[in-house]
Amino acid sequence: MIHHPGNVFVVSAPSGAGKSTLAQRLVQSVPDLIFSISFTTRKPRPGEVDGRDYFFIDEDRFDAMVREGGFVEWVQVYGHRYGTGKEWLNGVLATGLDVLLDIETTGALNLRRAIPDARMIFILPPSAAALEQRLRSRGKDSDEQIGIRMRHARHEMELYHAYDYLVMNDDLELAYRQFESIVYATRTSRERMAPVAQRILEGF
Template sequence: MEKNNGLLIVLSGPSGAGKGTICQEVLRQLPDIKYSVSATTRKSRPGEVDGTHYFFRSREEFQAMIKKDELLEWAEFCENFYGTPRFAVEQAIQSGMDVILEIEIQGALQIKKRFPQGVYVFVVPPSMSVLSERIHKRGTESEDVIQKRLETAERELEYVTEYDYVIVNDKLEKAVDKLKSILVAEKCRVKRKPYEFQGV
């Protein structure tokens, strides 16, 4: 039987919802899933490594990637560009490997137009007050930037209906289990499994 394509799992949600932490834990527990590293013009945070967490690029470098059509999607968010390099994602899926993308909502909606067969998961915080607390705890941004992120988050929550699944991230372990369950269910979809049943 011909090898099935891998799943494209798109994980997004408001900044501070915890999608990055969920993604890291799922990758730790399911090492066969490939993580798609995004490119960004934002400055690296403490502990972030170029090529592992993001490809950190200047605005000029990023715009050159756009012109060469090297990005599967891209978006501007809080005055920084984010995008998904095309080749590695397409190659992995075609070889049967599952790929997980952790991207902003604008980018996720672009991907959905190209890959409607993907699995789209929206991560939300238990409440806006919890979201505010999480972003403040990072200690990496000014109060003005934090307020902008919170205002953006309120608008972004309206996009939940564009996704296949929603995960409320109240406890990390539960959120991770929910995402793993979604992947199992998607693997069992009849439309993804063109089996030919043999008679006894």
């Protein structure tokens, strides 16, 4: 196998667009691609394991990492903080593995500033009406909560122009094939493959 410093893929979407389904399938199906493991100040939920689902740390340690520039990006969501560790990410990328970050738009834009060549992917719902129907079909949220999610979804949709690729999740299989193709196309880009081509050329 050809080993090279890994690629960074970022995926964002409004709640209900199907991002988690697509991202989980991608990591299970594509070799040498792993999920990023975020640091968080929230407590573990039942079944969650430190170092597998998240790195669970306290507020003081999070503050120290912020001061020391230890995060590529970090955000506060619903009273808890989440961040991508710079040392962890660099260590994984150095092995040649690709990393997929499932983060919301604010974190994604912060990461883009830190890693300009990260590939940014936004999952689009087919329409606002379809998104609202998906949220209602879950049966988990009140009308008020759905209204809040829809307003937040509009805010996220307004940032679509900051992403490199837009994948509409209307047909799940088609959306997955498009999502997967972005990873393989990035791996074969001229910028990534130039060192390999140069080594082959030197053999002539």
